[in-house]
Structure formats: C-alpha cells, structure tokens
Amino acid sequence: MGRFAPMNAAYRVWDGEQMCYCGDEGICLSIGELGSIEGKVFGWSVWLRGYGVIAHSGDLKSVLMNGTDQFQTHSRLKRIYAGDIVKQEETAPGGLFGPEPFIGEVKMIDGSWCIVNEKKEECRPLFSETATNKVIGDVYQNPELLEGAE
Structure with missing residues (x-):
C-alpha cells in the first residue's frame, strides 16, 4: 500500500503538458510501491479524485519536483x-x-x-x-x- 505525502510537504508534477500542484482541488500524491506483486518497485503517482492516476514515475514524461x-x-x-x-x-x-x-x-x-x-x-x-x-x-x-x- 502506498503512502501519502505529508500535508506540509510541497510538491508539483510536470506531466508533459501541464503543471499539477499537489494539494490543489482533488489532486493527491502517493509515494510507495508500484508495479507487480513479485518485484516491488517504488515510485510516485499523482491522481485526481474521480479520474484516477494522471501522472506517475514510470511514464517517462512526468517529473516530480519538491x-x-x-x-x-x-x-x-x-x-x-x-x-x-x-x-x-x-x-x-x-x-x-x-x-x-x-x-x-x-x-x-x-x-x-x-x-x-x-x-x-x-x-x-x-x-x-x-x-x-x-x-x-x-x-x-x-x-x-x-x-x-x-
């Protein structure tokens, strides 16, 4: 199960087209295990409530910035x-x-x-x-x- 970024942490993500600021309306950052059950891969994902993941560390175009x-x-x-x-x-x-x-x-x-x-x-x-x-x-x-x- 992934972990959520602390509320006092500031992050943003460039998804290849636009900048998304974690903490904006409906935008959430999850940091933790991604990938298959056998091999644990750690990374991050940004998702929009009601829509799902909009960017993640494995998509080769998105960048997470502190x-x-x-x-x-x-x-x-x-x-x-x-x-x-x-x-x-x-x-x-x-x-x-x-x-x-x-x-x-x-x-x-x-x-x-x-x-x-x-x-x-x-x-x-x-x-x-x-x-x-x-x-x-x-x-x-x-x-x-x-x-x-x-």
Whole structure:
C-alpha cells in the first residue's frame, strides 16, 4: 500500500503538458510501491479524485519536483519549486554579488537550494538576506528564459 505525502510537504508534477500542484482541488500524491506483486518497485503517482492516476514515475514524461522552503519576495505567498527559473536581484548597496540581476534554475545541490546558471557556470544560494527572488517561469514551460540568461 502506498503512502501519502505529508500535508506540509510541497510538491508539483510536470506531466508533459501541464503543471499539477499537489494539494490543489482533488489532486493527491502517493509515494510507495508500484508495479507487480513479485518485484516491488517504488515510485510516485499523482491522481485526481474521480479520474484516477494522471501522472506517475514510470511514464517517462512526468517529473516530480519538491517545493523549497523559500517564497517569492514581495508578492503574495508563492512557493519556489525545483525547476523554477528565478531572477535574483541584490537590494543592498555593495551587495555580495553586485547590482546585475542573476537568472537561473532552482536546484538542490548538496542539501542546499541554489540558483544555477549553466551558461555562466555559476551557482548562488536561493536564500539571501540582501536579495529578492522573482519566479519568471520554469524549465518545462519556459526553457527559452535560460537560453538568454547571461
């Protein structure tokens, strides 16, 4: 029998066509055993009450993403997720990274949430006491935002 994700955990799933947020009306995440009785396979599935499974770890197109503990700055509470494209701007004069905005993908690296810009070969912490973060898209629906991120 599968286990349900805790209510305080934040997850979302890209199903190949749209983003589904666990906890939205009727959307549930199940993590546990999937597959045959003989060989136990562990994975996840997202299902919609009344319709059944809409995405799962074995469908080769869906991606499960964890929510970070950070929210977009100066906005209603909008959680930042792995795979989001974030624009980070320093607010303090002489800030740690300078005045230029930094754009990159949110990733978990060695246990810390980071903003990664592959083109610049640079990585910055998502959390900053002297910078603001704004979600400008995600890598599935807006990959072009990373192509121009310099």
